[in-house]
Amino acid sequence: MKRKYIIGLIIALVIALIVFKLAANKSVLNKKNAPTADTVLRIPVKAAAAQEQTLDINMVKTGSLAPFKEAKVLAPVSGTILQLRFNLGDEVYEGQVLAVIDTRLLQLDLQKAQSNAGKLKRDLDTYTELLQGQAATQEKVNEVRQNYLDAANQVSQIKKQIEDATIKAPTSGTISLKPVEQGVFVNAAADLATIVNLSQAKVQLNLTETEVYQVKQGQTVKITTDVYPGREFQGKVSFISPQADETYNYKVEIMAQNKEGALLRSGTFVYADFSRKTSQQILLIPREALTESIKDAAVYVVENNVVHQKPIKTGIELKGLIQVISGIKKGEVVVTSGQINLKDGTPVSISK
Known part of the structure; x- marks a missing residue:
């Protein structure tokens, strides 16, 4: 009887152990099958x-001054400068004679061209009379006429070169650059001088897209500069670029009167006050x-x-x-x- 009791107890323990093991395995499986927690790596x-x-917003922008007008004086023909009638800093007026280039070689060329044109004119008259008497062909007359026209055109060109040898100022202003001296030889298109007109001051500056829509053509602008503390120059907006540049800015130009005794020079930094304070x-x-x-x-x-x-x-x-x-x-x-x-x-x- 005691033996049977022991055997039954062992069997009960084995069964209990099997049940415990099965329960433990189910718990592990449940954990594996459970939704996983959020393990995604998040960057702080x-x-x-x-x-x-x-x-x-009070629109005050920094700009720089440029000449109202700036013109280069170029030599239209080659030759030696016989006369140079200006110096650095001289005030000149439009049409004033600034330089005279030697035209003696051109005068000789003109004489040759005129002589050749005169001969061809006489030939043309002769062949025209011969054509009327049927002693010359129309083709020959046309050839001589074309030669004469070419020679006459050459005469006109040389006369124009001689006329251009007297060089005049293209605009009024101040001589700011003089790269040549009297007596030197220059080629055609050589730079003889630069004339800067400061009768008005041209302020150049850039506005952003937001700012440019607050500015109008002809708008009055107050110009100040550290060079003349306490002085104001009145200007008006003369140009607003219709297109932005590569930095998405718009070029704006303002024309201001240049005061005597307080001359604004090209390159000076200025402040442009558009007198437009807005709440945005x-x-x-x-x-x-x-x-x-x-x-x-x-x-x-x-x-x-x-x-x-x-x-x-x-x-x-x-x-x-x-x-x-x-x-x-x-x-x-x-x-x-x-x-x-x-x-x-x-x-x-x-x-x-």
Whole structure:
């Protein structure tokens, strides 16, 4: 009886062990079949939301002065300069004789050309009479006539060269460059002088896309410069470029009267006050959010803990912030730190 009891106890223990083992195996299988936890590697970044801000914008731009007119005096013919009637800094007027080039060789060429043209004119008269008497052909008369016309044209050309040897100022102004001296030989198209007209000051500057739409042709502009503290020069917008350059800026020119006793010289830096203070609602993001240059600006936008790179168009910069003209909207979150480890579609976690 005792033997049977022991055998039954052993069997019960074996069964209990088997049941325990099966339960343990089921638990392991359940853990394996259970959904896995999120083990995706997320890149830690810092981010900020795009925010709108109202700014008072006072348009004062820096520009530089260019001559109202600038003209080069070129030698129209080759020859030796017999007379040079100007010096550096001289004031000249339009049409004034500045230089005279030796034309003695041209005079000899003219005599030869005139002699040849006279002979051909006599030949033409002779052959025309012979044609009337049927002693010459029409073809021969046409040939002689063409030769005469060519010779007459050569005479006219040499006369024009002799006339051009007296060189006159193409515009009024000041002689700013004198690269030659009297007595030297110059070739045709050689540079004899540069004339700068400063009767008006031409201010050249660049405006951004946002700024250029606030400026109108003929608008009055106040010009100041550090050279003449406390003085103002009045100008008007004379030109607004219809097309942006490669940096997305628009060239603008302003014509200002040059005051006696306070002459503005070419190359001087000036400030152009457009006297237009406006309040604008603009979208701003931190400057460090840009992943490229301002020309090819782009940012990483965080959506559902994943970044997407978006190109944007930028405007003015303001104390570490930069205006976004297009590309993202108010409230969108942009990455401001950690972009070097990112690409489009990278999961991220935003750290404080």
